[in-house]
Amino acid sequence: MDEKFLKPYDAAATEPRIYEEWEQSGFFNPDNLPTELLLQTEGKAYTIVMPPPNSNGDLHAGHALFITIEDILTRFKRMQGYRALWIPGADHAGFETQVVYEKKLEKEGRSRFSMDPGELYKEILAFTLENKKKMEKQVRALGASCDWSREKFTLDPDVVENVQKTFVKMFDDGLIYRGQRTVNWCPKHQTSLSDVETDSVEENTPFYTFKYGPFNIGTVRPETKFGDKYVVMHPNDARYKSWKHGQTLEVEWINGPITATVIKDSAVDMEFGTGVMTITPWHSQVDFEIAQRHGLEMEQIIDWRGRLLPIAGEFAGMKIAEARAKVVERLAAKGLLISTDEKYQNVVKRCYKCATMIEPQVKDQWFVKMASLGNMAITAVNKGAVRFIPNNYEKIFRYWMENTLDWNISRQIVWGIPIPAWEKNGEWKASLESPGDGWTKDVDTFDTWFSSGQWPLLTTGYPDGKDFSTYYPTDVMETGHDLIFKWVPRMVIFGLYLSDQPPFHTVYLHGLVNDANGKKMSKSKGNVVSPLSLTEKYGTDALRMALIVGNTAGTDLALREDKVKGYKHFANKLWNIARFVLSQERTGEIKRDLKSEFDALAVEISEDIEEFRIYMAAEKLYHYLWHRFADEIIEESKGKVEYSATLYYILENSLKLLHPFMPFVTEEIYQSLPTKDSQFLMIARWPVVE
RNA sequence: GCGCUCUUAGCUCAGUUGGUUAGAGCGUACGCUUCACACGCGUAAGGUCGCAGGUUCGAAUCCUGCAGGGCGCACCA
Numbered sequence: 001m002d003e004k005f006l007k008p009y010d011a012a013a014t015e016p017r018i019y020e021e022w023e024q025s026g027f028f029n030p031d032n033l034p035t036e037l038l039l040q041t042e043g044k045a046y047t048i049v050m051p052p053p054n055s056n057g058d059l060h061a062g063h064a065l066f067i068t069i070e071d072i073l074t075r076f077k078r079m080q081g082y083r084a085l086w087i088p089g090a091d092h093a094g095f096e097t098q099v100v101y102e103k104k105l106e107k108e109g110r111s112r113f114s115m116d117p118g119e120l121y122k123e124i125l126a127f128t129l130e131n132k133k134k135m136e137k138q139v140r141a142l143g144a145s146c147d148w149s150r151e152k153f154t155l156d157p158d159v160v161e162n163v164q165k166t167f168v169k170m171f172d173d174g175l176i177y178r179g180q181r182t183v184n185w186c187p188k189h190q191t192s193l194s195d196v197e198t199d200s201v202e203e204n205t206p207f208y209t210f211k212y213g214p215f216n217i218g219t220v221r222p223e224t225k226f227g228d229k230y231v232v233m234h235p236n237d238a239r240y241k242s243w244k245h246g247q248t249l250e251v252e253w254i255n256g257p258i259t260a261t262v263i264k265d266s267a268v269d270m271e272f273g274t275g276v277m278t279i280t281p282w283h284s285q286v287d288f289e290i291a292q293r294h295g296l297e298m299e300q301i302i303d304w305r306g307r308l309l310p311i312a313g314e315f316a317g318m319k320i321a322e323a324r325a326k327v328v329e330r331l332a333a334k335g336l337l338i339s340t341d342e343k344y345q346n347v348v349k350r351c352y353k354c355a356t357m358i359e360p361q362v363k364d365q366w367f368v369k370m371a372s373l374g375n376m377a378i379t380a381v382n383k384g385a386v387r388f389i390p391n392n393y394e395k396i397f398r399y400w401m402e403n404t405l406d407w408n409i410s411r412q413i414v415w416g417i418p419i420p421a422w423e424k425n426g427e428w429k430a431s432l433e434s435p436g437d438g439w440t441k442d443v444d445t446f447d448t449w450f451s452s453g454q455w456p457l458l459t460t461g462y463p464d465g466k467d468f469s470t471y472y473p474t475d476v477m478e479t480g481h482d483l484i485f486k487w488v489p490r491m492v493i494f495g496l497y498l499s500d501q502p503p504f505h506t507v508y509l510h511g512l513v514n515d516a517n518g519k520k521m522s523k524s525k526g527n528v529v530s531p532l533s534l535t536e537k538y539g540t541d542a543l544r545m546a547l548i549v550g551n552t553a554g555t556d557l558a559l560r561e562d563k564v565k566g567y568k569h570f571a572n573k574l575w576n577i578a579r580f581v582l583s584q585e586r587t588g589e590i591k592r593d594l595k596s597e598f599d600a601l602a603v604e605i606s607e608d609i610e611e612f613r614i615y616m617a618a619e620k621l622y623h624y625l626w627h628r629f630a631d632e633i634i635e636e637s638k639g640k641v642e643y644s645a646t647l648y649y650i651l652e653n654s655l656k657l658l659h660p661f662m663p664f665v666t667e668e669i670y671q672s673l674p675t676k677d678s679q680f681l682m683i684a685r686w687p688v689v690e
Numbered sequence: 691g692c693g694c695u696c697u698u699a700g701c702u703c704a705g706u707u708g709g710u711u712a713g714a715g716c717g718u719a720c721g722c723u724u725c726a727c728a729c730g731c732g733u734a735a736g737g738u739c740g741c742a743g744g745u746u747c748g749a750a751u752c753c754u755g756c757a758g759g760g761c762g763c764a765c766c767a
Binding site (some may be wrong): 005008009012056200207217218219220221232267269271272274275276278279280281284285286287289345347351392393395396399400403446481482484485516517518550551552554555556557558559560562563565566567569570571572573575576577578579580581582583608611613615616619622623630631634635638 | 715
C-alpha cells in the first residue's frame, strides 16, 4: 500500500499535481483519446461549449457551479467512450468590461471621454488579457477537463471576421436595417442599450396633472414637456367627441402660448387619468410610435448627457431632476398645476450596470428584424429539436420568441467588435472592406450578444473548419436560467439562420448560487463567497459536491461553508475506505449479491446523469459509499478474507462512478490500485452492466 | 396587470411517472481512545409536508381557491 495513505487526504497538495498530469496527458483533447475507449461508442462526438466567462474579474460561485456541471457531463461521456469535447472560452464582454474599466479610470481620476478611443481600446485589451489569464487559471483549479487547445476568445481574429460576415449576410438578406428609433440611452455610459440591458424598477414618482388649454393632462415627466404640441385622445372617447383630429388650438404653456394640435389615437387608455395626454416623441417609445403613425414632428428636448436643450428656454442646461421641480414650480405659478399625486407608482427603466435612469432617445442604429427569426426558433422547439431542462423554461423561451422586439445591436463604446458598415451621403453599405472613396466607417461596435449568440458556431469552426462537421451541432448548452431570454434564444436563432440546425439539442439551466441565507450575492452587500477560497480551504472536490448535491436544475442554491466542509470529510472518508481496502490481500471470489446490488446502483447512477438528475446521482453515491459500503459491508468484512475481492470490485467501480463528481481524490486513489485498466481514471471505462 | 417559481425537521434542501412507518446534510442530546477513518463510530430527539377544499382505494406528490416569499415581463402618459 502506498505510504501516502498513512496521512489524511491532502487536497491542496494533490489537486494541482493531478490537474497538471491530466493536462500533460493530452486527453482533454478528444482527438487524443485511446481508440479502445472510443470503441464503446464507435467514436461518437459529445460536445459542450462553455459559456465564456467574462474576462474582467475573478470567477464567482456561479462559475464554479456551471464548470462543475459541465465537467461532470463531459467526464461521464468521456468514460463512456464518446469523443468528449468541452470547449473553453473567454468573453471580452463588451459593455460589461467597459463599465468595469471605466470604474477603474474613475478611481484614477480619469475619464474615457477625454481619451483617444484607440488608446482606450489598447488599455482595456491589456486589462482583459490579464484577467483572461487569471480566469483560465481559476477554471483549471476547479478541475475543468476542457480542451484548452481549442480555447476561443471573443476577439480572436477569426471570430471577429465571422461575426462581421454574419452582419453582412443579414444585411444582404434584409434582416438588418438602419433605423431611427427609440433606444434605451444611458446618459452616464453614453451608449444605447438593448432591452435586456435595462432593469425595470418600480418606483414612487409624483404624478402631476396640468391644465393644457381646455384639457387636463397627466405626467410624471414635466421636464420633457416643453415641446409638447400634440394633445392625444382615444377616437372612441365620448368625452372628447367634439374635438376633431387635426384641429388646432392655442394653449398657454410653460414658456408661453403654443399652438396645439388634436390627435386621435387608440394607444391612449381611456381609463387612465383624464384620457388625454400630450406627447414627447423623442423621449418616449409610445409617443414615438404615435408620432410615427400620424407623421408628426419630433424634437429632442434632452441632450445626450441628460441636460435640457435650448428649447427649454431659461431651463436650458439643467439636469432632469433639477428641471422637474422648477418646471412644476413654474406651471404652478401660472395656475396650471391642478394636482400632484405623491403616491403614484410607476416603472422606471434603469441601466443594469449603473442604475442611471434610462433616457429614451431617438437615434440612428442598426436593428435586427426579430419576428421571422423568432418564428424559426419556435418551429425548432415545436419539432422537439431543442428541449429545456427544467421544462418550464420552454414557456419563457416561447414567450420571448413570440413577442420579439427588433434588436438594437449598435453600441457607442470602443470595447467591442466593430460594425462593418459604411456611410456616404446618407447611404449605408455593409462590407468588411471600404466600398471605395468617400465612405465613412461606422464607429459603433456590436452588442456583445451579437457575437456570443454565434458562440456554438464560432467555437466549432463555422463555416468550414475541420471540427465543424464532427462537433456541431453541440449536445448540451448548460447555462444560468437568467440567460433564458438573453443568450439562449440568440444562439438558437443564429444557429438556425446560419447552419439550418439548432446549435444544441438540450438546454440545461442552473439556478443562481446565493449566500448561506439564500440571499443573492453582491459586492455591495459584501456577502460574496469566493469559490477559490473554498477550494483552497476544503478542496475542489468538496466544493463541487456541495454545489451539486441537493441542487436541482433551475432552482437557486444556498451555498453554506459547512456543507462544503461536510464533503471535505467525505473525501477523507473515501480516502480511508481506500486505505482499508488496499491493506487487504486481494483473494477469493466476488460475492454475487453484493455485486448485483452495486451494479444496480451503477445503472441508476448512469440513468440519473443521463437524465440530468445530477444532484441525485451524487447523493446516492455519497449515501452508498458512506452508509452502505463503509458502515455495513466493510464492517461486516472485517476479519473475513473472503470479502476482499468484493471490496476491491466495489472500490474500483465506485471510483469510476464518483470520478465525474470528485475527480481529484478519485484519480489519486485510482493511481494506487494494484489493477487498473487505464493510465488515468479520467479515461477509464465507465462501469457497464450487462 | 400578465407569466413563472417556491412554501417539507432548528437551518439548507431532496422526495424522479400519486403507493408500505416522509429522507439527507449540518446542527442538537447522550454514549464510545471499536485494531480504515475523531475529517470518526453508535444511539436518540425533532415534521398536522403554508392554509382550506376537491379528485382517488390511496396525495407532500394531481386539481381549485387563499395567504406569504422569490424572479421575470408590461407603452398605462
